[in-house]
Amino acid sequence: MQWEVVIGLETHTQLKTNTKIFSGASIKYGAEPNTQADEVSIALPGVLPVLNAEAVRCAIKFGLAVNAEIAPRSIFARKNYFYPDLPKGYQISQYELPVVGKGSLTVQVGDQEKTVRITRAHLEEDAGKSVHGAQEGMSGIDLNRAGTPLLEIVTEPDMRSAAEAVAYAKKLHELVQWIDICDGNMQEGSFRCDVNVSVRPKGTEKLGTRREIKNLNSFKFMQQAIEYETQWQIDTLEDGGTIQQATVLFNPETGETRAMRSKEEANDYLYFPDPDLLPLAISQADINAVKATMPELPEAMKSRFEQQYGLPAYDAAAITASKPMADYFVSTIQAFGGEAKQASNWVMGSLSAKLNEAGLEVINSPVSAQALAGLLKRIADNTISGKMAKDVFEAMWAGEGDADDIIAKKGLKQVSDSGAIEAIVDQVLAANAVMVAEYKAGKEKAFNGLVGQCMKASQGKANPAQVNEILKKKLA
Amino acid sequence: MSLTINDVKRIAHLARIEVSETEAEATLVKLTGILGLIEEMQAIDTRGIAPMSHSQDVVQRLRADVVTSGNQREYFQKIAPAVEDGLYLVPKVIE
Amino acid sequence: MINASLKEMAAALAAKKISSVELTQLFLARIKSLNPDMNAYITLDEARTLAQAKLADARIANGDITPVTGIPFAQKDIFCAKDWRTTCGSRMLENFIAPYDAHVISQFDHAGAVNLGKTNMDEFAMGSSNETSYFGKVKNPWDRERVPGGSSGGSAAAIAARLCAAATGTDTGGSIRQPASLCGFTGLKPTYGVVSRYGMIAFASSLDQAGPMAKSAEDCALMMNVMAGFDERDSTSLQRDKEDYTRDLNKPLAGLKIGLPKEYFAEGLSAEVAKVVQDAIAHYRKLGAETVDISLPNTRLSIPVYYVIAPAEASSNLSRYDGVRYGHRAAEYTDLLDMYCKSRAEGFGAEVKRRILIGTYVLSAGYYDAYYLKAQQIRRLIAQDFEEAFKHCDIIMGPSAPGTAFKIGEKADDPVAMYLQDIYTIAVNLAGLPGMSIPAGFANKLPVGLQIIGNYFDEARMLNVAHAYQQQTDWHKQMPEGIA
Structure with a gap:
């Protein structure tokens, strides 16, 4: 039988605020345990929540970024369950009326475009952390993270492969950083994905029973986990078994998924509206105020780059894949003032290759946008050839100075003086009579040989275009 | 709707309250009485009536995103049943 | 001095006829002699209390005086008070030293008032007789075989026995008004959202409201000036201009329209109580209402x-x-689940457990719509009843409780009978309206309260209505025997 996998994602993004969603404790990462756990975070008797304005702003930004409905009135609810990292015994979340409604996100999967529908996004608080090994048989509870604002973004079960799911997750990851609502740091848990996976016979409509893979914090693990889980479900069904709804964890060491032991009971979260919080009202004016501060979104920027700079669609998409990359490109163009395609070639080519190789983000590039523009100028004004520019770029990357310094230091200046080039050409023509004869006899290849000789004679510094032009004139 | 002894046990588990067999029996009697009192509600037609949670038509006030509290760990943990290295200790959490 | 009004105490303090320390010691001495039997207080901390009195004396010496500076108040043990043991009447919090102040507590502190101690209460405010307290029953000073009412039973007994100048209480379903009725004093539950709930240990968040419990309406008005006001730490706290609750105390009542709900005088109300309430209403007619x-x-x-x-x-x-x-953890347990179940089974008393179980049941999957949602809908119908009623009257009057103080143990084993104690008070909480109870006379030598229900934010008018009556009657000045 042919099987089809059906995937939906729930992503918890930690919002980039200074303080917790319901209190004024800092959410800075890496503090000593419980030093950022104020009276609200540890749920002392009598404390009450007050909503952080910035968390709401982040939610609105996200809603705008995915063309979603932003609820004029949304409600906070209590999700009740006992867990030591959940100090109140309930999580304040949104249940029936979330702040962000239906939207969508279009992603590139290989050379296909895929639109993933977003069901909803809601504000909620994060739980604390359990630290194991504090004492034999005990766990230690750190509540610094408890109350950190989260936006949980839920999709429809629209993805049909691990690749699609990963492409969506990557795109979402870039987007939340682009609109500056999340730092995107997956190691620190700022962006965590729960993936719902089910399989069904290809061509059928009815969804299979799903298992939820919890807390994936890298795209590589996501890919592996989905692939393993999909195969496991197919194997189980083909062996005549059935899938039980479950929460599973991915073990990166074995590459396997396994069902969690706790939270095994059919969860009854006793949801009800939180009487400590009032309805969250968002007016059109509130939305407009946020809209005014929104950066240009990737899609819009891509079209603009095509129009304004005449970039091909492929280049525009690659350049706008992340905000820092797009910012780098724009800074380069502004400092360069020349042809945009030249800049995009360098940004997508040499620069990206070097960054990848070094494992660096573009904001940490040793070659700044201004420095790259300096190099591009020297190419444009024929000071150096494209080939020489590659060497100059290597030297710039190595920290040897800006383009002009390196060109001067290495004596790389291209010879563009037509008198000097004519002299070289004359010398080469005189010394290579055979090649000249061959060319005149119709052997086109001989021309390239003569160009090569001229370049060699100039130690590579002659402007190749000028060499071509003068050679052609002399041989005519 | 009549409550059973199993319902009592189920909700006691959900509420994380240990009840012995005899307690469960006694609780069943009391809870059944209270639920009887509550059942009176069911006779009322509430279709179309908006639920009421606050008497005033007010909406959530927002707090400026400013840090207003510092580290009070030592003070707060004075009243904790078990702590070590700044962590609250509990029997091992199983995932 | 123990019978003096807050105004009189403040005047004596300002005139240096008595110091705050002396006044405080006077009450501490009374507590020492009467509290062992009355059990109105759970926690006393004489050193802390006297330190506050000394500070108050220094303020008075500097002329830095508010109407409550130097006056000793009893605080219901539901309010967290920094470095005070705060138990909420529960074994769960038997050793809980609050690390912060409730809004109400800090309001009294800022005004220079003295905290005399933390008063007994039904566990987590769940009860109408103060019999569910882990720290023992409280006796009604009018008849020590009877309950003081609840849940603010300790504050109630403390006022009736003159073990404080006045006290705070909280009212979720009648917990200020019913004890005020049973112990013969004046208590006010304000409009929901007028007094911040921050630091007040939550029972039912959408109903809980703190208020003053005192010997007179005038005292309550002065306390409201301290307690009421917007607090940004409570999302349900209402942003309104600061009010002077004493402003209308002396307005004439001529033309006042009093609504008498027929349901409050129907079956279930004791005949003696009905008579006292009717007499009080007759008095209001004489006052021009x-x-x-x-x-x-x-x-x-x-x-x-x-x-x-x-x-x-x-x-x-x-x-x-x-x-x-924080709070109680069982001494022995096998694992995390067992620790939860045992700690909670040991830490909570029977009534609290019952209510947790009922609450869990009505919220559990499949029942939310039939119970919680339905209840919130009917709640609106109840609020609409009042809205309609206030089109025809300025104020509503009726009994505060169906009877007078009952015997200790009489209803302790019958939750449903106990719940019916609150039949006249609960609707006010559901609607979020202000309500008060004032002494209106006696039935079989036990106090009877008259309930006054106002429209939203009409506390000043209610206090005016109560004060006018108290200017002409002396029910509120009566004291139980054997407390001198």
Whole structure:
């Protein structure tokens, strides 16, 4: 039988605020345990929540970024369950009326475009952390993270492969950083994905029973986990078994998924509206105020780059894949003032290759946008050839100075003086009579040989275009 | 709707309250009485009536995103049943 | 001095006829002699109390005086008070030293008042007789075989026995008004949202409201000036201009329209109580008020609605007591689940457990719509009853409780009978309206309260209505025997 996998994602993004969603404790990462756990975070008797304005702003930004409905009135609810990292015994979340409604996100999967529908996004608080090994048989509870604002973004079960799911997750990851609502740091848990996976016979409509893979914090693990889980479900069904709804964890060491032991009971979260919080009202004016501060979104920027700079669609998409990359490109163009395609070639080519190789983000590039523009100028004004520019770029990357310094230091200046080039050409023509004869006899290849000789004679510094032009004139 | 002894046990588990067999029996009697009192509600037609949670038509006030509290760990943990290295200790959490 | 009004105490302090330390010691001495039998206080901390009195004396010496500076108040043990043991009447919090101040506590502190101690109460404010307290029953000073009412039973007994100048209470379903009625003093539950709930240990968040309990309406008005006001730490606190609750105390009552709900004088009300209440209303007619008959048709439903909403919210509010960060943790357990179940089974008393279980049941999957949602809908019908009624009257009057103080143990084993104690008070909480109870006379030598219900934010008018009556009657000045 042919099987089809059906995937939906729930992503918890930690919002980039200074303080917790319901209190004024800092959410800075890496503090000593419980030093950022104020009276609200540890749920002392009598404390009450007050909503952080910035968390709401982040939610609105996200809603705008995915063309979603932003609820004029949304409600906070209590999700009740006992867990030591959940100090109140309930999580304040949104249940029936979330702040962000239906939207969508279009992603590139290989050379296909895929639109993933977003069901909803809601504000909620994060739980604390359990630290194991504090004492034999005990766990230690750190509540610094408890109350950190989260936006949980839920999709429809629209993805049909691990690749699609990963492409969506990557795109979402870039987007939340682009609109500056999340730092995107997956190691620190700022962006965590729960993936719902089910399989069904290809061509059928009815969804299979799903298992939820919890807390994936890298795209590589996501890919592996989905692939393993999909195969496991197919194997189980083909062996005549059935899938039980479950929460599973991915073990990166074995590459396997396994069902969690706790939270095994059919969860009854006793949801009800939180009487400590009032309805969250968002007016059109509130939305407009946020809209005014929104950066240009990737899609819009891509079209603009095509129009304004005449970039091909492929280049525009690659350049706008992340905000820092797009910012780098724009800074380069502004400092360069020349042809945009030249800049995009360098940004997508040499620069990206070097960054990848070094494992660096573009904001940490040793070659700044201004420095790259300096190099591009020297190419444009024929000071150096494209080939020489590659060497100059290597030297710039190595920290040897800006383009002009390196060109001067290495004596790389291209010879563009037509008198000097004519002299070289004359010398080469005189010394290579055979090649000249061959060319005149119709052997086109001989021309390239003569160009090569001229370049060699100039130690590579002659402007190749000028060499071509003068050679052609002399041989005519 | 009549409550059973199993319902009592189920909700006691959900509420994380240990009840012995005899307690469960006694609780069943009391809870059944209270639920009887509550059942009176069911006779009322509430279709179309908006639920009421606050008497005033007010909406959530927002707090400026400013840090207003510092580290009070030592003070707060004075009243904790078990702590070590700044962590609250509990029997091992199983995932 | 123990019978003096707050105004008189403040005047004596300002005139240096007595110091705050002396006044405080006077009450501490009374507490020492009477409290062992009365059990009105759970926690006393003489050193802390006297230190506050000394500070108050220094303020008075500097002329830095508010109407309550130097006056000793009893605080219901539901308010967290920094470095004071705050138990909420529960074994769960037997050793809980609060690390912060409730809004109400800091308001009294800022005004220079003295905290005399923390008063007994039904466990987590769940009760109408103060019999559910882990720290023992409280006796009604009018008849020590009877209950003082609840849940603010300790504050009630403390006022009636003159063990404080005045006290704070909280009222979720009648917990200020019913004890005020049973112990013969004046208590006010303000409009929901007028007094911040920050630091007040939650029972049912959408109903809980703190208020003053005192010897007179005038005292309550002065306390309201301290307690009321916007607090940004409570999302349900209302942003309103600061009010002077004493401003209308002396307004004439001529033309006042008093609504008398027929449901409050129907079956279930004791004949003796009915008579006292009718006499009080007759007195109001003499003061120039007129009465109109009104109906609050959904009154009967307020009990079932309340016993869904309050336990549901309570079950969730009380989930934080898990023995992890503070509070009772069982001595022995096998694992995490066992630790939770044992700690909570040991830490909570029977009535609290019952309400947690009821609350859990009505919120559990499949029942939310039938119970909680339905209750919130009927709650609106109840509020609409009042809205309609206030089109025909300025104020509503009736009994505060169906009877006088009952015997200790009489209803302790019958939750349903106990719940019916609140039949006249609960609807006011559900609607979020202000309500008060003032002494209106006696039935079989036991105090009877008259309930006054106002429209939203009409506290100043209610206090005026109560004060006018208290200018002409002396029910509020009567004291039980054997407390001198």
